[in-house]
Amino acid sequence: MTRYQVSRRHIVGTFALLFASSALIWGCKTAGGPAGTEIPVGEFASLTGGTATFGQSVHNGDVLAIDEINAAGGVLGKKINLLTEDDQSKTEEAVASVQKLVNSDHVVALLGEVASSRSMAGAPIAQLSHAPMITPASTNEDVTKKGDYIFRICFIDPFQGQTMARFALNSLGKKRAAVLTDVKQDYSVGLDEAFKHTYSTSGGAIVSEQSYSTGDKDFHAPLTSIRATNPDVIFVPGYYTEVALIVRQARELGIDCPILGGDGWDSPELTKGAEKEFNNTFFSNHFATEDPDSTVQNFVKKYEDRYHSMPDAMAALGYDAARILVDAMKRAGSTDSAALRKAIAETKDFPGVTGHITIDPNRNASKPITIIKITEGKFHFAQRIGPEGEALTPFQP
Amino acid sequence: MQLLQQLVNGVSLGAIYALIALGYTMIYGVLRFINFAHGDVFMVGSYMGYFAATVWVSHFFPVGTLPNTILVFLLAMMICALLGATIEFLAYRPLRNRPKLTVLITAIGVSLFLEYTGQLVFGPNPRGFPAIIPNAPLIHTASVTINTVQVVVISVSLGLMIALRVIVMKTKIGTAMRAVSFNQQAASLMGINISRVITFTFIIGSALAGAGGVLYASQYPSIEPLMGILPGLKAFVAAVLGGIGNIPGAALGGLIIGLVETFVSGTGASTYRDAIAFGILIAILVFRPSGLLGKREVEKV
Numbered sequence: 055m056t057r058y059q060v061s062r063r064h065i066v067g068t069f070a071l072l073f074a075s076s077a078l079i080w081g082c083k084t085a086g087g088p089a090g091t092e093i094p095v096g097e098f099a100s101l102t103g104g105t106a107t108f109g110q111s112v113h114n115g116d117v118l119a120i121d122e123i124n125a126a127g128g129v130l131g132k133k134i135n136l137l138t139e140d141d142q143s144k145t146e147e148a149v150a151s152v153q154k155l156v157n158s159d160h161v162v163a164l165l166g167e168v169a170s171s172r173s174m175a176g177a178p179i180a181q182l183s184h185a186p187m188i189t190p191a192s193t194n195e196d197v198t199k200k201g202d203y204i205f206r207i208c209f210i211d212p213f214q215g216q217t218m219a220r221f222a223l224n225s226l227g228k229k230r231a232a233v234l235t236d237v238k239q240d241y242s243v244g245l246d247e248a249f250k251h252t253y254s255t256s257g258g259a260i261v262s263e264q265s266y267s268t269g270d271k272d273f274h275a276p277l278t279s280i281r282a283t284n285p286d287v288i289f290v291p292g293y294y295t296e297v298a299l300i301v302r303q304a305r306e307l308g309i310d311c312p313i314l315g316g317d318g319w320d321s322p323e324l325t326k327g328a329e330k331e332f333n334n335t336f337f338s339n340h341f342a343t344e345d346p347d348s349t350v351q352n353f354v355k356k357y358e359d360r361y362h363s364m365p366d367a368m369a370a371l372g373y374d375a376a377r378i379l380v381d382a383m384k385r386a387g388s389t390d391s392a393a394l395r396k397a398i399a400e401t402k403d404f405p406g407v408t409g410h411i412t413i414d415p416n417r418n419a420s421k422p423i424t425i426i427k428i429t430e431g432k433f434h435f436a437q438r439i440g441p442e443g444e445a446l447t448p449f450q451p
Numbered sequence: 452m453q454l455l456q457q458l459v460n461g462v463s464l465g466a467i468y469a470l471i472a473l474g475y476t477m478i479y480g481v482l483r484f485i486n487f488a489h490g491d492v493f494m495v496g497s498y499m500g501y502f503a504a505t506v507w508v509s510h511f512f513p514v515g516t517l518p519n520t521i522l523v524f525l526l527a528m529m530i531c532a533l534l535g536a537t538i539e540f541l542a543y544r545p546l547r548n549r550p551k552l553t554v555l556i557t558a559i560g561v562s563l564f565l566e567y568t569g570q571l572v573f574g575p576n577p578r579g580f581p582a583i584i585p586n587a588p589l590i591h592t593a594s595v596t597i598n599t600v601q602v603v604v605i606s607v608s609l610g611l612m613i614a615l616r617v618i619v620m621k622t623k624i625g626t627a628m629r630a631v632s633f634n635q636q637a638a639s640l641m642g643i644n645i646s647r648v649i650t651f652t653f654i655i656g657s658a659l660a661g662a663g664g665v666l667y668a669s670q671y672p673s674i675e676p677l678m679g680i681l682p683g684l685k686a687f688v689a690a691v692l693g694g695i696g697n698i699p700g701a702a703l704g705g706l707i708i709g710l711v712e713t714f715v716s717g718t719g720a721s722t723y724r725d726a727i728a729f730g731i732l733i734a735i736l737v738f739r740p741s742g743l744l745g746k747r748e749v750e751k752v
Contacts, residue, residue: 104575237722265722269681271671274460275716282453295577299673306586307456308596326579327672 092135093128093389095120095379096155096185098166098176103143107321108168108368112190113138114361115372116165119380122356129383136376137161145175152176156183162389163187165375168368170194170241177204184391186398188379190371191340193317194240198417203391205398205417207375207406209441211241214316214338215248217423217439218289221336223258225425225437225449226312228287232262232280234300236292239268245291245316261285266296273300277307288313294321298328305331312336320367320426320433329431340367340408342424342435353407367408374406409438422446455595457717458710463601463670465709466608470663471686472693472701473615474656480632480696481652484551487558488538490683491565492531492657496664497580497674498573499527504581514581523583524607527665528658535657536650544646569676580672583665604666611662612702615655619698624651632696685712688732694745703743707731 097116100109120136128134137159139151148167155161156179164180164187167173173192180187181201189197189206193214198204222228231253236242250260262283264276277300280288290300290313297319304313315337325332343354343364353373357365365373378401383389386397401413409422420441427436427450438446471493478486503526504514512519542561546554590597619625630638631648639645667682668674689708693700711731715724735743 102575106576266716267722267724271667271673271678272460272464272713272716274464275457275713278453278456278460279717281456295673298579299671302672306588306596306598306600308588308591323577323579327582328579 091132093130093132093383094135094137094159094161095376096152096159096161096164096166097136097138098141098148098151098155098164098172099138100143100168100172101138101140103141105143105169107323108191109140109143111366111368112166112168112372112375114357115190115365115369115374116376118357118360118369119373119376123377123380129380130388134380141167141172143169143172145172148172148175149179152179156180156185161185162391163379163394165190165372165379167192170197173197173204174200177201180204184395186379186382186391186395188375188398190375191317191368194244202399202417203395205413207378207411207413207419207421208340208371208408209421209423210418211244211316212248213441214423215245215250215291216252217425217443218245218291218314218316218336218338219249219252219256219258220443221338221425221437221439222253222287222289222312222314223256225445226287226336228312229258230261230285231258231287231289232264232283232285233260233289234273234276234280234292235263235265236268236296237265239293241316241318242291242293246289249289249291266292266300268293268296270296271299273303274307277304277309280304281307281309286311290314291316291318293318294324298324298326301335302328302331310334317367322366325428325431332428332431335428336436337426337428339424339426341370342426342433344433344435345424345438346435349405350407370407374404374408374411377406378404378411425449427451453594453717457713459595459597459601460717461710461713462706463604463709464713465706466605467663467667467670467705468682468686468689468709469702469705470608470611470659470666471682472689472705473612473698474660475687475690476693476695476698476701477628477652477656479690480698481628481635481649482543482554484554485558485687486543486656487555487683487687488561488565489656489660490679490681490686491562491569492535492538492679493660493664493667493683494569494674494676494679495534495565496527496531496661497668497678498569498664498676499530499661500524500583500665500668501578501580501674503527504583514583515585520583524662524665528661531661531664532654532658535653535660538657539650539653544649566677566680573676575676577673577675580668580674582669582672584669600670604670607662607666611659615659615698618655624648628652685728688729692732692735692742694742697742697744697746700742700744 099113120134124133141147141151164185168191170192173189174197177200181203186203191208193208193211195210198206233246235246254260262280264280290297301313313335317339319337320339382397386393399413404411412420414420422438422440425437426433437449440446474489500523503523508519508522538561542557543554584600584603586598586600588596588598627643627648630643685708689704690701693704711728712724715727
C-alpha cells in the first residue's frame with residue numbers, strides 16, 4: 055500500500071516536472087525571440103555522407119549570400135548569424151538538426167535541405183514551431199505540402215518531366231521515346247510519369263519502359279530491351295552515379311540516339327572518364343554557368359573569386375534561397391514568424407541567379423528551366439524554357 | 452535477336468560472380484564457415500586496381516597499355532592475397548578451435564571493419580574506374596554487340612578458373628587442400644600442416660576476389676567502399692546454389708545467377724530481379740538441399 059502511494063507520488067512529480075520544463079521551453083520560444091544585434095538563421099545540409107557534394111555546394115551559396123548581405127550592413131539594422139548543422143546525409147540526423155536549430159538556437163527561419171526526403175523530415179518540426187523554412191533544391195511535390203511555413207525556390211519534379219518531353223518533341227523533333235526509371239527514387243518516378251504523360255499527349259509515342267534500382271551497376275539488360283524497340287530518344291531521370299554507367303553502357307551497345315535527364319545529372323562526377331559517350335545528351339537544370347544573363351555572370355565571378363571553383367546549380371539555389379529569405383525580412387520589416395511567412399509567400403519576380411522567381415499559392419516556385427547540352431564532358435547552355443513551356447531562348451544545338 | 456545479347460550480358464556478369472563465389476566455396480571447403488568479409492576483399496581489389504592503374508603503374512606505363520593492365524591485375528591480386536592471409540592470421544586463426552558461430556560473427560565484424568575503413572580511407576563518394584581495358588566493339592551487328600571488356604572479363608575469369616582447377620587437382624598443396632577439406636583431423640595425422648593449407652586457401656581465394664574486383668570495375672566503372680556488399684551476397688548465393696564447398700559448383704552457380712538476373716531485368720521487371728534470383732535459390736534448395744553439384748553429407752551422430 056505504502057509502496058503504491060510512493061510510486062503514485064513519483065508519477066505526479068514526474069508529470070509536474072514535465073509540465074514545468076515544457077512551459078519553460080515554450081516560454082523561451084515565445085518570449086525570447088532574437089535578442090541582441092544578430093538575427094539567427096538556421097541551415098541544415100548534408101556536408102558529409104552520400105550526397106555531400108550537394109550539401110557543400112548549397113552551403114557555399116548560402117554563406118556567400120549571407121556574407122554579402124552582412125558586408126552591406128545586414129538587414130533591419132542587424133547582422134545575420136548563419137548557424138549550420140550537418141545532417142550527414144541521414145534522414146534521422148536531419149530531424150535532430152532541425153530540432154536543435156529551432157529549440158535551442160531559436161532561429162527565426164530555416165534554409166535546407168537538398169534531398170526531398172530530408173526536407174520532408176525537417177519540415178514538420180519547422181511547421182510546428184512556426185519557423186519559416188525555405189528549401190533550395192528539394193523538387194518532390196510533397197515537400198511544401200507539409201505546411202504553410204514550408205517554401206521552395208526550385209521547380210518541382212512534374213515540371214522537369216513536362217519540360218523535357220516538350221524539349222524532345224519541339225526542340226529535338228524526336229517522336230519515339232524510351233524511358234529508363236530508377237524505381238527506388240520518388241524523384242525519378244515523378245519525372246518519369248510527367249514525361250510520359252506530356253510526351254504521349256503531345257504527339258509522341260513511348261516505345262519502351264524499363265527500370266532499374268539505385269545502386270545497380272549493370273544496365274545491359276534493360277538497355278538491350280530498349281535497343282530492340284529502336285527509339286530515337288531515351289529519357290533517364292536518375293541520379294548521376296547510375297546515369298554515368300547507363301550512358302556508357304548504352305553507347306557500348308551501339309545506342310547513339312540523344313539521351314535526356316533531369317537535375318539529378320548535375321555533378322562534375324557525371325562524365326568523368328566517359329567524355330565521348332556523353333556527347334548528344336541533355337538535361338534540365340536550374341542554371342548554367344555559361345548563361346549570358348548578367349545576374350548569372352556576376353554570381354559566377356563572385357563565387358569563383360571566393361571558392362576558386364565553378365558554382366553548380368546547388369550553389370546557385372543556395373545563394374538564391376538565402377537572398378529571398380533576407381528580401382522577405384526586409385519587406386516584412388521584422389523577423390516575426392507570421393509576418394516573415396507572409397512576406398516569403400508574397401515573393402514576386404525576384405531576380406535570382408536561377409531565373410525570376412515567383413512563389414505561387416502552393417508555396418512552390420514558378421520559374422524558368424535551363425536545358426544543358428553535354429559536349430566532350432563539358433556542360434553548355436542549350437535553351438531556357440519558361441514556366442508555361444514556352445521557349446525563352448532559341449535552341450542552340 | 453535480343454536473346455543473344457542478353458546471353459552475352461548475363462555470361463559476363465555471371466563470370467565475375469563465379470570468381471567471387473570460388474573464394475567463398477574454397478574457404479568453406481577447408482574451414483566450414485562463411486567468410487563474410489570476402490565481398491569486401493573484392494572491394495579492396497577494385498580500389499587497389501584503381502590506385503595501381505592511376506598512380507603506381509601509370510608512372511611507367513600509361514593507362515590502357517598491356518603492361519599497365521597486367522601489372523594492375525597482378526598488384527590487385529597480390530595485395531588482396533596479402534590482405535586475405537592477414538585477416539585469417541589476425542581474426543580467424545585465434546578462433547580456430549572455438550564454435551563456428553564465433554568465427555562467423557567475427558567474419559561479419561571484419562566485413563564491417565573493411566567497409567567503414569574503406570569509407571574513411573578512400574572517401575564515401577563513388578570514383579570512376581580508369582579504362583584499363585580499351586573498350587571497343589569486337590562484334591557489332593544489329594542484334595548483338597560484344598565488346599573487348601566483355602571478352603576480357605569472360606576469358607580472364609575462365610583462365611583463372613582453369614588455373615585454380617589445375618592447382619587443386621594436380622599440385623601437392625592442392626591435394627593437401629582437398630585432404631583438409633575431406634577430413635581435417637585425418638589430414639593433420641597424415642602430416643599435413645593445416646595452418647599452411649588454410650593460409651594458402653585464403654591467399655588463392657582472396658587473389659581471385661582481387662581479380663574479380665578489377666574485372667567488375669572495368670565492366671561497371673564506378674567504385675565505392677560499399678560496392679562489395681551486394682556482389683558478395685550474390686556470389687555467396689551462387690556458391691550455395693552450386694553446392695557450397697564444391698569448386699565447379701561455384702562457377703556454375705555464378706553463371707546461373709548472372710543469367711537469371713540479366714534475363715529478369717531485361718523483361719522490365721527489374722524491381723523483382725533480386726526477389727526472383729533468390730526465389731530460384733530457395734526452389735533449388737528445397738529440391739536439392741546440398742546445391743546443384745554438392746554431395747549429400749550424412750551427419751554421423
